[in-house]
Amino acid sequence: MLGLSADNHHPLMLQRVTLGLVSLVAAFLTVTTFFRVELLHHLLWSNGPENNSSCPYGHFRLVGMKDCLSWLSCEMMQSEVTVMKLIGQGAVKQVFLAHWKGNKVALSRLAVSEFSNDFFHGLEMLKGLQSVYVVKLLGYCEDHTILTEYHRFGSLTNINSILEQEDHRSFNTWEVRFRLAIEYAMFLHFLHNSPLGPRVMCDSNDLGKTLSQYLLTADLHVVANDLDALPLVNRSAGLLVKCGARQLQGDFVSPEQLWPFGDDLPFSDDLMPPYDEKTDIWKIPDVTDFLLGQVEGSDVLRLHLFQLHRDCKRNLPQQRPSALRVVQTYKAVYTLLTQESELSGTYSGTSRDL
Structure with a gap:
């Protein structure tokens, strides 16, 4: 029986090792890509706006605040919020820049009474969809007033x-x-x-x-x-x-x-x-x-x-x-x-x- 010489055996073993390493690297890259895709959602938001879900429902926390606070009541909004100037207006509401305890906030008011249903629909959506995807609700009042986080760059x-x-x-x-x-x-x-x-x-x-x-x-x-x-x-x-x-x-x-x-x-x-x-x-x-x-x-x-x-x-x-x-x-x-x-x-x- 003819056997492989040492000279013939070595290239064959080297080829097998090389193919094995290539397969291993390919598998590693595949797994890496998979996890990068799966974790991208979290990576995108890792340095993004603070997640509203970090506070219980009905609460908020602005940047720099240590604790979560309950949504501001109508009385608190009337006594603690100072309206500064009009910064936007649509068919349904006017939006004002306001101050609350050293924070810039956005205060929205109903612009036209005939759109009252739209205004309250927007409020219910804002309350029910609080998440990292939606602007933070800080408080509201049944007199057609909503207080939200202010974002200086606008839309x-x-x-x-x-x-x-x-x-x-x-x-x-x-x-x-x-x-x-x-x-x-x-x-x-x-x-x-x-x-x-x-x-x-x-x-x-x-x-x-x-x-x-x-x-x-x-x-x-x-x-x-x-x-x-x-x-x-x-x-x-x-x-x-x-x-x-x-x-x-x-x-x-x-x-x-x-x-x-x-x-x-x-x-x-x-x-x-x-x-x-x-x-x-x-x-x-x-x-x-x-x-x-x-x-x-x-x-x-x-x-x-x-x-x-x-x-x-x-x-x-x-x-x-x-x-x-x-x-x-x-x-x-x-x-x-x-x-x-x-x-x-x-x-x-x-x-x-x-």
Whole structure:
């Protein structure tokens, strides 16, 4: 019987060891990628706004406060809160900058009495959806007054002007901007599976209106703020929604939100078919495109998101992905591109520094 010589045996063993190491490294990278994707939600918020869930329901804690306090009563708001100036106004409410015990806070008041139901709907949503995704409620009064945490950067419409400021230019990266888009999608997933049932973000008939529903925090995170129009979807009861009683137009709203009977038949809310939360999915690509801006790496990111965003724009709502799938894909792409950036030495690291 012929045997292998030592010279022949050595290369064979070396090849086997090399293949084993390659398989081990590949498995390690696979596991690492999996855990990075799974933990991204926590990494995104590790340095973000303080999680409302750290306080019991009905309580709040602002930055710098050691203990949780109960929501302020009407009497406490009247005696302890000082209104400074008007900083915003919509159809439903006026928003004022105010002071409470050395803290800047936002005080909202009903602007027009005929929108009282919308105002109280927004209050109930604010109370019931308190979480890391929603602005902190500090107190309320039945005289149409709500007190919330103040965020000096204002709404997401200001993102470009904020990041173009000299103090924030180092954060004007695809990583930071994409994280904002991920958080926006995470809120929609939360909203579509909320403790108050599946809800639809109805105040979103154009890009500017949609962005105005969210605030940009000082540490560059996203929190939902305007919750005055969140109707409930209840499929088991055959309950779908309609975002208002007027005709919607334009490419930003989803096809099912458009009047389906053409110009020959005048618009009638009674004849307008209802729809579900997939209207929110249709709008995700436009919001994300705005948030990404035109920074280095954003075009590469758009290529990675092309297929997902095309699916979001399917004419048939049932063919669009869920908000969860959008979040999962966004996380996976974020992880992939940050790994590639780390390997090439171009990762900015700014999202870790916030």
